[in-house]
Amino acid sequence: MKPAEKDLLICAASPTAYTLGEIELGAACCVPIPHIQLENLCVSYFGKHVLEGVSLDINKGCITALIGPSGCGKTSFLSTLNRLTDLIPGSRVQGRIRIEGVDVMDTNLDVLALWRKVGMIFQKPNPFPLSIRRNIEMPLREHGLRQRDDINERVERALHDVGLWEEVRDRLDAPALALSGGQQQRLCIARALALEPSILLMDEPCSALDPIASAFVEELIQRLRNRYTVVIVTHNLAQARRVANYAAFFWMTERVGKLIEFGRCQSLFDSPNHELTAAYVTGISG
Amino acid sequence: MLKRQAYLNDQLLTFAVWFSAALVIGVFVWILSDLTFHGIAKLNWSFLVSAPENAGRDGGIGPILVSTLLILGVALLATIPLGLGTAVYLSEYTARGGALARFIGMSLDMLAGVPSIVFGLFGNAFFCIWLGLGFSILSGGLTLACMMLPIFIRSTESGLASVAIEWRHGASALGLTRAAALWHVLLPASAPAITAGLMLSIGRALAETAALIFTSGYVDRMPDSLSDSGRALSVHIYDLSMNVTGGDESAYGAALVLIVLLVVINGVAASLSDRFLRLRITTL
Numbered sequence: 001m002k003p004a005e006k007d008l009l010i011c012a013a014s015p016t017a018y019t020l021g022e023i024e025l026g027a028a029c030c031v032p033i034p035h036i037q038l039e040n041l042c043v044s045y046f047g048k049h050v051l052e053g054v055s056l057d058i059n060k061g062c063i064t065a066l067i068g069p070s071g072c073g074k075t076s077f078l079s080t081l082n083r084l085t086d087l088i089p090g091s092r093v094q095g096r097i098r099i100e101g102v103d104v105m106d107t108n109l110d111v112l113a114l115w116r117k118v119g120m121i122f123q124k125p126n127p128f129p130l131s132i133r134r135n136i137e138m139p140l141r142e143h144g145l146r147q148r149d150d151i152n153e154r155v156e157r158a159l160h161d162v163g164l165w166e167e168v169r170d171r172l173d174a175p176a177l178a179l180s181g182g183q184q185q186r187l188c189i190a191r192a193l194a195l196e197p198s199i200l201l202m203d204e205p206c207s208a209l210d211p212i213a214s215a216f217v218e219e220l221i222q223r224l225r226n227r228y229t230v231v232i233v234t235h236n237l238a239q240a241r242r243v244a245n246y247a248a249f250f251w252m253t254e255r256v257g258k259l260i261e262f263g264r265c266q267s268l269f270d271s272p273n274h275e276l277t278a279a280y281v282t283g284i285s286g
Numbered sequence: 287m288l289k290r291q292a293y294l295n296d297q298l299l300t301f302a303v304w305f306s307a308a309l310v311i312g313v314f315v316w317i318l319s320d321l322t323f324h325g326i327a328k329l330n331w332s333f334l335v336s337a338p339e340n341a342g343r344d345g346g347i348g349p350i351l352v353s354t355l356l357i358l359g360v361a362l363l364a365t366i367p368l369g370l371g372t373a374v375y376l377s378e379y380t381a382r383g384g385a386l387a388r389f390i391g392m393s394l395d396m397l398a399g400v401p402s403i404v405f406g407l408f409g410n411a412f413f414c415i416w417l418g419l420g421f422s423i424l425s426g427g428l429t430l431a432c433m434m435l436p437i438f439i440r441s442t443e444s445g446l447a448s449v450a451i452e453w454r455h456g457a458s459a460l461g462l463t464r465a466a467a468l469w470h471v472l473l474p475a476s477a478p479a480i481t482a483g484l485m486l487s488i489g490r491a492l493a494e495t496a497a498l499i500f501t502s503g504y505v506d507r508m509p510d511s512l513s514d515s516g517r518a519l520s521v522h523i524y525d526l527s528m529n530v531t532g533g534d535e536s537a538y539g540a541a542l543v544l545i546v547l548l549v550v551i552n553g554v555a556a557s558l559s560d561r562f563l564r565l566r567i568t569t570l
Contacts, residue, residue, distance in 0.1 A: 084455060084458060084459060112463065115459055116461035122455065128453060130474075138466075139462060191460065192459075192460070
């Protein structure tokens with residue numbers, strides 16, 4: 001075993017509550033083990049390029065924030081990671097994406113299995129018009145889980161994980177759409193976690209929530225560190241700074257989104273290498 | 287000055303809106319009260335269960351009610367599965383706005399506008415003669431199904447198409463198969479639109495006369511089986527008011543029953559869809 005992996009395991013075994021200072025430094029256990037590797041990724045819709053030449057490694061167990069102005073391809077980038085772009089008419093993805101060494105772009109790949117392994121949380125909470133319990137249970141059943149006890153246990157665990165259990169334990173059979181926005185978003189996260197993915201993609205998960213609900217979800221994201229590889233798009237730079245170990249800065253140049261800078265969150269914010277990054281993070285442009 | 291003009295315009299618009307609504311409601315209430323006024327005297331239990339006598343002047347509408355419900359049942363049994371299948375195909379399996387979907391959609395819209403007498407002739411030629419079903423409840427029901435399908439498919443399709451894209455993406459992101467997403471998310475979410483389409487088509491079916499005269503016939507005795515000829519309520523009303531002198535009172539009675547039947551069926555459909563939704567929400 002490589003020393004880096006050993007470090008990771010030690011940290012994963014003892015979940016830590018980070019102080020803000022530690023997070024800013026980048027948690028000690030975030031040793032770079034590439035989980036998702038991208039080479040020269042290009043995304044286009046109906047022949048029009050929206051993202052070009054993105055190459056980077058996303059590290060296992062870390063939180064990576066994608067920042068940049070609207071329309072610079074962050075969401076497109078996120079959707080390519082689990083091939084949700086397949087659902088968007090006219091989309092075309094070129095380049096190479098590997099998750100744990102497996103080529104995601106392979107046409108023979110079992111997309112359903114990929115979707116199960118890579119969870120996704122959307123900007124707008126999207127619980128199904130089912131009960132709270134069924135929202136989590138239905139995907140589990142569809143993935144072949146049959147044992148009643150097993151399912152109940154997973155539902156409870158997922159709700160515990162997102163801190164929703166105490167709030168909804170008495171009304172699991174109530175419609176999920178009756179929950180508040182913040183609760184709905186946490187239910188969506190629970191639904192994704194119940195499938196035991198290894199990667200979670202989050203597309204501005206807090207932007208439709210009020211500040212209190214948003215703080216709650218943010219705290220939850222912090223707790224996902226180490227257990228999951230999290231990639232989060234956010235427009236809230238303070239949030240990116242608080243939660244992320246790594247940050248990637250995207251910018252539009254010549255009407256095409258490009259990755260400008262990628263690195264440790266702290267160094268990207270405090271000592272950016274690129275002047276565009278410096279201007280953006282200090283609020284001068286963008 | 288300008289303010290006064292705006293105020294006047296506002297008043298005018300308010301009046302116009304109220305007037306149109308009152309006119310429509312007025313006509314509806316008029317028809318209903320006229321029917322009730324003339325028909326209520328006929329309406330009793332024996333009218334509902336006994337056979338017509340003296341060409342319908344006396345007696346009841348028992349066999350006719352049975353034939354009507356059988357024809358409607360056959361039509362629904364054919365319409366619902368075929369219609370759901372086609373609607374799902376159109377909205378989920380063909381490219382949105384693609385040539386094939388556009389062509390099928392246009393054909394359906396044209397079919398929905400075809401006069402019912404044409405359906406009657408088609409039904410007679412195809413079901414009665416070509417398929418050898420003869421004048422029968424089966425022929426009548428299947429002909430009605432042809433008329434109901436376009437309405438039902440169109441409203442189901444638009445219901446499915448209006449399901450939020452967030453739910454579709456959410457379902458995919460959870461790795462649900464297309465069938466699972468349809469069954470657990472898309473169809474329940476579009477249940478109100480499906481019910482509305484069903485009610486519209488049932489309304490059209492119950493009101494249908496021309497198409498049935500040529501297909502299910504107008505024999506007014508109790509049908510023995512689905513391959514027996516049977517007279518539908520609307521055909522009965524038409525016959526009484528056009529061909530039978532002194533049959534007006536019975537026609538009114540039958541018309542009132544038809545209206546009540548429509549209301550009851552719509553009520554049942556609405557509560558079933560409600561029940562279905564709640565069932566999907568709470569249990570497995």
